[in-house]
Amino acid sequence: MPPAGTPATTEATIEAGRIRRNWLLAAPALALLLIGASGPLLIVLVYSFLEPGDYSGVIWKFTPRAWFEIFLKRDIFDGTLGVADAHLTIFWRSVRLSLLTTLITILLGFPTAWFIATRPRSQRALWLFLITIPFWTNLLIRTFAIMEVIRNQGVMNTVLLQAGLIAEPIQILYTDTAVLIGMTYVYLPLMVLPLYAAIDRFDFRLAEAGYDLYASRLQVLRRVILPLVRPGLIAGSILVFVPSLGAYVTPRVLGGGKNMMIGNFIELQFGQGRNWPLGAALSMLLLLIVMAALLVYVRVSGRENPHG
Secondary structure: OOOOOOHHHHHHHHHHHHHHHHHHHHHHHHHHHHHHHHHHHHHHHHHOOOEEOEOEOEEOOOOOHHHHHHHEEEOOOOOOEEEOHHHHHHHHHHHHHHHHHHHHHHHHHHHHHHHHHOOOHHHHHHHHHHHHHHHHOOHHHHHHHHHHHHOOOOHHHHHHHHOOOOOOOOOOOOOHHHHHHHHHHHHHHHHHHHHHHHHHOOOHHHHHHHHHOOOOHHHHHHHHHHHHHHHHHHHHHHHHHHHHHOOOHHHHHHOOOOOOOHHHHHHHHHOOOOOHHHHHHHHHHHHHHHHHHHHHHHHHHHHHOOOO
């Protein structure tokens, strides 16, 4: 340890004072954030361990019943326990559609991001502007726009009927396919932008070197391009998967209430179901799933950049 009064000690003291001052200046904002963000979550967590009231609300009696009801159900006649098939079906549909949405946005977003990143720099801003235009419109309006395209008398069926390719309209609306199409359209920009940022930093001379070493296009893509743009790919996947898993508006409008996802099921418990503890337990479970996805992203990002 350097003796007191030396330049190193003086510099360390100044740095410690600066850090302490910054923490004091940020303390009001941190306290507000803690109360505003953690407070509601704490209330939801407490509600998940209470009994449901007769007409909504809760009864202040501790019980883990709501957590068991997520996966188990009790027969109303003989009281035997069984698997909550409806709940598990909703969870499986939510995870499946979210994963499919992520996969499709990757397949569509990667070529789009590559196209934009390979344009002259004077044109890239225009293409990025076109990608971000959907964000200028409310999510509900975008969802209704997709509904006008895929409904029985919509644009797609009208064009196919007039072209003679189909004899009757294709029923897409109010199916899982409609929800998948809607979420892909809504969240595609969230995949394109991180991928573009990663590809824009890519040194294309590495791909040329791969071709000079007689590598095929597929080998260059798999062994050169994808490993270097993987951080953007992972970031885009998280940005798409997380909101898709908790989507509410798109499944509600395009699914017609028949094909519910977790977000719709939670809203049902706080509304018509009048089972607030179950809705709170579902909310916390969704939060845990999202946290697990974010931890995977942080872990992978840490391996990609161990020095921060």
